Amino acid sequence: MLTRTEWRQTLRKARRDLTDEEQHQAARLLAETLTTLPELRGVRRVAGYLANDGEISLAPYLAHLHEQNVCTSLPVLHPVSGNQLLFLDYHATTPMVQNRFGISEPALDCQAIRLPQEHQALLMPLVGFDDKGNRLGMGGGFYDRTLANLAGLPRPPLLIGVAHECQRADSLPVMAWDVPLDMIVTPQQVLRCR
Ligand SMILES: Nc1ncnc2c1ncn2[C@@H]1O[C@H](COP(=O)(O)OP(=O)(O)O)[C@@H](O)[C@H]1O
Ligand SMILES: [Mg+2]
Structure with missing residues (x-):
C-alpha cells in the first residue's frame, strides 16, 4: 500500500515519461471524447487548465469550445486566500502572465472573475485517480x-477529472477534505463515479 506522497512520485513520473507523440495523441483523443460526451452537450461555460508537468493537454478541446462559442475559464492562483483558486474568463486575446509555479494564467482582472457555479463543468487536472x-x-x-462548499449549491458544476490512463491507481488513500469527482475522462475511458 503506497502513501499519497509515494503515489504522487510514481504517477507524476509516469505522465512525465510520455513522449511528445503520446501526449499529442492523448490530447487529440481526449478532445474527441469530450466533444461527444452527453454531459457536456449544450454547455455555456466550462473551466479547463493549461497543461503542466506532463498533464494531459486540453488545448484541442478548448480550441473546439472557442469555435463553438462556448465560454471558457482558467484557474488563477488566488491573490489573497492561500492555496485557493479563482476562475477567470479566457479567450484568444486574454492577457496572460506566469504564476509562481511558472504556469501561464490570465492576468488578474476583477471583471473577468467567474464563480465556480457559473460553469456547467469544471475540467480538472490530477496526478492520480x-x-x-x-x-x-x-x-x-x-x-x-x-470547491469545498460547492456541493450544497442548487446547481453545482459537474466536476470532471481528466487524465492519462497511466495516472490510474487501484485504490487511492483518501482524506476527509478531498473533493470527489463526478466523472473521470481519459483518452481510453469515461468513468461515471456519482
Ligand atoms: N477545504 C480545505 N480547507 C482547509 N485545508 C484544506 C482543505 N482541503 C485541503 N486542505 C489542505 O490542503 C493540503 C493538501 O491537500 P491534499 O488533498 O493532500 O492535496 P491535493 O488535493 O492537491 O492532492 C492538506 O494538508 C489539507 O489539510
Ligand atoms: Mg486532495
Whole structure:
C-alpha cells in the first residue's frame, strides 16, 4: 500500500515519461471524447487548465469550445486566500502572465472573475485517480479548498477529472477534505463515479 506522497512520485513520473507523440495523441483523443460526451452537450461555460508537468493537454478541446462559442475559464492562483483558486474568463486575446509555479494564467482582472457555479463543468487536472472518483492532486489542496462548499449549491458544476490512463491507481488513500469527482475522462475511458 503506497502513501499519497509515494503515489504522487510514481504517477507524476509516469505522465512525465510520455513522449511528445503520446501526449499529442492523448490530447487529440481526449478532445474527441469530450466533444461527444452527453454531459457536456449544450454547455455555456466550462473551466479547463493549461497543461503542466506532463498533464494531459486540453488545448484541442478548448480550441473546439472557442469555435463553438462556448465560454471558457482558467484557474488563477488566488491573490489573497492561500492555496485557493479563482476562475477567470479566457479567450484568444486574454492577457496572460506566469504564476509562481511558472504556469501561464490570465492576468488578474476583477471583471473577468467567474464563480465556480457559473460553469456547467469544471475540467480538472490530477496526478492520480481511482474508479471511485477519488482525486490525488499535486499536494497543494488547491481544488479541494476552492470547491469545498460547492456541493450544497442548487446547481453545482459537474466536476470532471481528466487524465492519462497511466495516472490510474487501484485504490487511492483518501482524506476527509478531498473533493470527489463526478466523472473521470481519459483518452481510453469515461468513468461515471456519482
Ligand atoms: N477545504 C480545505 N480547507 C482547509 N485545508 C484544506 C482543505 N482541503 C485541503 N486542505 C489542505 O490542503 C493540503 C493538501 O491537500 P491534499 O488533498 O493532500 O492535496 P491535493 O488535493 O492537491 O492532492 C492538506 O494538508 C489539507 O489539510
Ligand atoms: Mg486532495
